[in-house]
Amino acid sequence: MNEPIVEVIAGVLLSLSAGVRMTLPLLVVNLLAFGGEIVLPHDMAWLGSGPTLVVLGVAAVAEITVHYIPAVGTTLKAAATPLAFVAGTLLMAVPLGNQSPLVQWTLAAFVGGGSATLMHLGVTGARAATEPLNVGTAGIFGFFWNAGEFLVSALLLVLTWLCLVVGVAMALLGLALLVAAVVVVVAKVLGWWMKTKTSTKIRIVAN
Numbered sequence: 001m002n003e004p005i006v007e008v009i010a011g012v013l014l015s016l017s018a019g020v021r022m023t024l025p026l027l028v029v030n031l032l033a034f035g036g037e038i039v040l041p042h043d044m045a046w047l048g049s050g051p052t053l054v055v056l057g058v059a060a061v062a063e064i065t066v067h068y069i070p071a072v073g074t075t076l077k078a079a080a081t082p083l084a085f086v087a088g089t090l091l092m093a094v095p096l097g098n099q100s101p102l103v104q105w106t107l108a109a110f111v112g113g114g115s116a117t118l119m120h121l122g123v124t125g126a127r128a129a130t131e132p133l134n135v136g137t138a139g140i141f142g143f144f145w146n147a148g149e150f151l152v153s154a155l156l157l158v159l160t161w162l163c164l165v166v167g168v169a170m171a172l173l174g175l176a177l178l179v180a181a182v183v184v185v186v187a188k189v190l191g192w193w194m195k196t197k198t199s200t201k202i203r204i205v206a207n
Contacts (some may be wrong), residue, residue, distance in 0.1 A: 007095040008107065009171060010163045014095070015088035015112040017156035019119025022080065022087045023060040024153045029094060030056050041097030041104070047090065067146045074127045081120055088116020095164075123149065152182060 017025040026047070032038045033048025040048050067073040089105075092112020096104040127145065134142040155178055163171035 004099070006163060006168055007098070008111065009168050010095040010160050011092035011108070011112050012115050013156050013160040013163060013171065013175070014091035015115040016119050017153045017160070018087035018091050019084055019116040020123055020149050020156070021063065021153035022084055022116075022120075023056055023063045024150070025091055025157055026087055027053075027056040027060050028157055029091065040094060043101070044090070044093060044097070047094075064146075064150070067149070068143065073142075073146070074124065074131060077120075077124045077127065081117060081124070084120035085113040085117045089113040091116075148182075148185075152178065 014025050014029070029038070029040075030048055030053050033040045034050065034053055046052060066076055089108045089112050092115075093104055093108035096107055099107075130141065130145065134145070156175075159171045159174045159178070162174060
């Protein structure tokens with residue numbers, strides 16, 4: 001049995017992963033439960049069932065596919081914000097299964113659902129802000145952005161595992177490094193884009 005703080009941190013990491021890509025962490029939890037690697041709380045046994053596996057598998061493929069459609073992916077991601085809250089709530093509730101239902105679902109809704117929603121809104125806002133860059137590169141930037149989203153969501157799942165197996169300190173250190181890496185990469189890309197736009201304007205004026 002994990003300490004309550006470990007359960008909370010693990011739940012937050014799962015929720016943040018759902019804020020980036022909703023179906024990936026749900027599918028991973030489903031596969032682990034379906035394969036008997038983890039035991040879900042009694043009231044969430046359905047999350048590890050075969051029918052749920054089929055639904056999440058189809059949803060994961062659809063989510064990955066639609067994100068590669070310029071503009072449409074961003075619009076649908078914004079519209080799916082309530083679903084991010086639901087996904088974050090469910091995922092937060094998984095490691096809190098040892099707590100009373102009141103504590104489990106209160107924390108799941110406020111902490112898990114809130115974390116997933118804030119992350120989802122942040123990612124959606126960033127996607128919208130970089131849409132001109134995606135258009136300017138004929139969709140190439142969007143391809144790498146979507147791959148990056150998937151990678152970040154997956155890395156947050158790895159950090160969840162570290163939290164449960166190695167400890168909270170290692171998971172938080174990994175999270176800090178991940179955040180720093182994302183900030184640096186985004187800043188570099190945006191800096192390159194602004195420099196390119198400025199150079200283009202200067203050439204136009206010169207001509």
